[in-house]
Amino acid sequence: MTMQKTPLLMHRLMDRGALLQPDVEILTATADGARSQTMLETRNRAHQLAHALNDAGVQIGDRVATFMWNGARHLEAYHAVACMGAVVHTLNIRLSPVDLEYIINHAQDKVVIVDADILPLFEKLAGKIPSIQKIIVAAEPGFENWSTSLPNTVDYEAFIAGQPTRYQWPEIDENSAMGLCYTSGTTGKPKGVMYTHRANYLHTISIAMTDVMGLSATDSLLGIVPMFHANAWGLPWVATMLGMRQVYPHRFMVPDHLARMLMDYDITISAGVPTIWQGVKGLMEANPGKYQFKALTRLTCGGSAPPPSLIEWYWDALNVEMVQGWGMTETSPLATISRRTGKRKHLAMSDAERAHNQAKAGLPIPGLEIEIFDDKWNVLPHDGQSFGELLIRGPWICSEYFNNPQPDKFHDGWLITGDVAKIDPDGYVIITDRSKDLIKSGGEWISSVDLENHIVGLAGVAQACVVAHPHPKWDERPVALVIKKPGVELTREQVISFCESKFAKWQLPDDVLFVDAIPLTATGKMDKKVVRAKLDADGYKLPDQR
Template identity: 90%
Template sequence: MTMQQTPLLMHRLMDRGAMLQPDVEVMTATADGARSQTMLETRNRAHQLAHALNDAGIEIGDRVATFMWNGARHLEAYHAVACMGAVIHTLNIRLSPVDLEYIINHAQDKIIIVDADVLPALEKLAGKMPSVEKIVVAAEPGFENWETSLPNAIDYEDFIKGKPTKYQWPEIDENSAMGLCYTSGTTGKPKGVMYTHRANYLHTIAIAMTDVMGLSATDTLLGIVPMFHANAWGLPWVACMLGMKQVYPHRFMVPDHLARMITDYDVTISAGVPTIWQGVKGLIEANPDKYKFSALTRLTCGGSAPPPSLIEWFWDALGVEMVQGWGMTETSPLATISRRTSKRKHLEMGDADRAANQAKAGLPIPGLEIEIFDDEWNTLPHDGKAFGELLIRGPWICSEYFNNPQPDKFHDGWLITGDVAKIDPEGYIIITDRSKDLIKSGGEWISSVDLENHIAGMAAVGQACVVAHPHPRWDERPVALIIKKADVELTPEQVIAHCESKFAKWQLPDDVLFVDSIPLTATGKMDKKVVRAQLEADGYKLPDQR
């Protein structure tokens, strides 16, 4: 053995930026601007938080949950919890109470750090979180006088007050858990993906590479991708590693506020789903002289494929490259990347051809293997024509779900992604369909089967089918088709009200259609491909598009 066997632990990366660039700012949006602290202050506060958590009984491997917007305190939690050997469990603030209750109890969270403005959503679970011993409330300006019915609640600043600014990070196995994120992208209960130090360390370094996101210490990041969603695509970890200036929008996620932050704080890179950038595009088109994106050079877009027209508009109008990434919660999450110029031969391409390439899911990030397989697990040619089940493997790819065996999701060391894809001769991944009938709305998954099963539980419903229908802003929205039982009354409003008892507002069907029959396959299953095709052929439009 000729090399030191230093464990790949996140504390070796997370303290680095503050050491090399202590005066660089970390900013959190407020109603009238932003509050600022330095990288060194952020690092010191993270160490204080680690001491406070340790004093509260948090040990190596314990789960500490966050229920927060993107902001400096959420960043401190990322830093503290992971580096002290505990597990940072990011709770999605958009989930329904039913899913939140299941996730918190399945993870056995011991402490939850919550933003004061979203306390009401967590209070719905009062008395239903037996493992939770303490609630730590982070209050941004305007919410300092928070109150809650939840027991054992303490203000974040009081929690860390007086704690030492140096915590001795433990030397643990690099395969120890450091992060937990649940995905509700398939049927049934949400599944937990447990990230290890080794996996996150390698992913963090890989996505900073020039041919991936091309990040450096001179960048200013506007972190729009939620920190509760798949590690915010890994950007907070990279930003702390490099010492990048960071700007976080907190709850101010409207296009006007985002555009002002890009303008006012000289943002060079940001990341978000296509609906975010479509909103910003519309804002700029309506106010061409109001915003000046003079420092912005690139946007990372993921969650769903951006249309080539959006990619071209940002380049033609602003000279901003839209970098597309593809991945899943199970892939930490970034797995492929598509840049304006990903290969030397692309230097000779015209803008339209480059935009078409950028609209593909992209090339595998170094370190990962991606293949397409037929129904008998034979590999298929990379000819841009053959399509099959997309599988992936590598050092930051999930190998099992947390306390939830799902052998049908894995094959011979590969993760089965649930996507159907082609691979072209240049190695680009092109997603063509989904092997499951999931609905992707605004970058978030909605399970059509879960909606169907819930609707079918209504006494007046004979059969229910939920399909995705294209939407210009949200990419897709759910539409429910229902066969009513004979001689009963049922209204669309009753169906929606029934769904509201289990699902979050953004998961509800946009429309309810009563039909006489639903097409079936030869094996008696609902043929959703035919349903979607019939809606399109009939010229169907969603209610907000009529």
């Protein structure tokens, strides 16, 4: 062997930006502007956090959870926890207390860092998460005087105060765990995806490539996609590696605030789900000339497919490329990318032809293999017509779930994505349907089966079927069809109120329809395809669309 066997560990990337661009800003939105710190200060604070966590008993492999918005302290946690050999476990702040309790206990988190403004949400877990030994509270301006009934709490600044600004990162196996994110993208309990240093290192370098996100040390990033959602699509890692200017919105997620940040901080690239960009578009159309995005060149859009009209509007109105990415928690998450010009021959294409390509899920990122299979695991042709189960494999693809292997989700070294797709002769992946009856709303998954199982627990309910119905803003919203037991009086409001005991607000059904029967397949299963088709044929509209 003639090459050095240097382990692919994240500390080799995460300290780089501060070394090369120490004065570049990291900004966190506040009520009256933004809190600023330099890349070097952020690096030093991450090292201090690592020392403090080590003193608190956090060892290699331990899970440290975050319950936080996007901000500089969340970035410090990414940096410190992963590089010290522990595992940064990002908790979705939108989940219900029931799901959070299960996830924290399943992961056996040892420490959790919580933003002070959402501390009341975390207090709902009091007495239910015995593995948590310490709660570190991070307070942005206006929340410094936080208080809580939770035990073993400490202020973030007090926790890291006086610690050295240099931590000796351990040299561990590159296949060691460094990140953990739970997905509820299939039925049943949430499942953990454990990211390794090697996988995340390769994903980080790959997504910076010109034909992927085309990221540069000269970029200014507005990080909208949540840092608790699939590694924020990998952007905090790559931005810190390159020394990019990073701007984080924290709790200020309304279109007006986001638009002002895009304008005021010379943002060149941002990332978010389609509903974010639909909101910004609507704001700009309602206020012509108010917002000028002079530096912005591209927006990354994922979570669900953006409408072609949205892609075209950003290009025609702002000369901004909407880069569509497809992936999932299990793929770290980026797997395919769709750019305005993805191949040399696209240079000769018309704007309409390029927009048509952009609406596809995209081309596989180098290093990954993607195929479609029939129900007997035969590979299907890439003819743009044949569709089958979409499978993927590669160095940053999940091979099993954390402490829950679920071999039926994998096949012969491939991850079964749960999507049905076509692949065209140019290699573009085109998602056509989902193999499971999941509901994707605002970029987040909602399990129809979990809702059904809960609703049938309500007295007077004989059967329940939950399906997705299209929504212009959220992509899809859940609708529940309920068969009542004979002689029972039941209202829409009672069903939704019953669901509130377990599910977060955004997971609740938008509507409840009382029916006499639910169509069944030949094997006795609820035929949701028929249910959805009948709703469409009847001209059904969701309550807020009537």
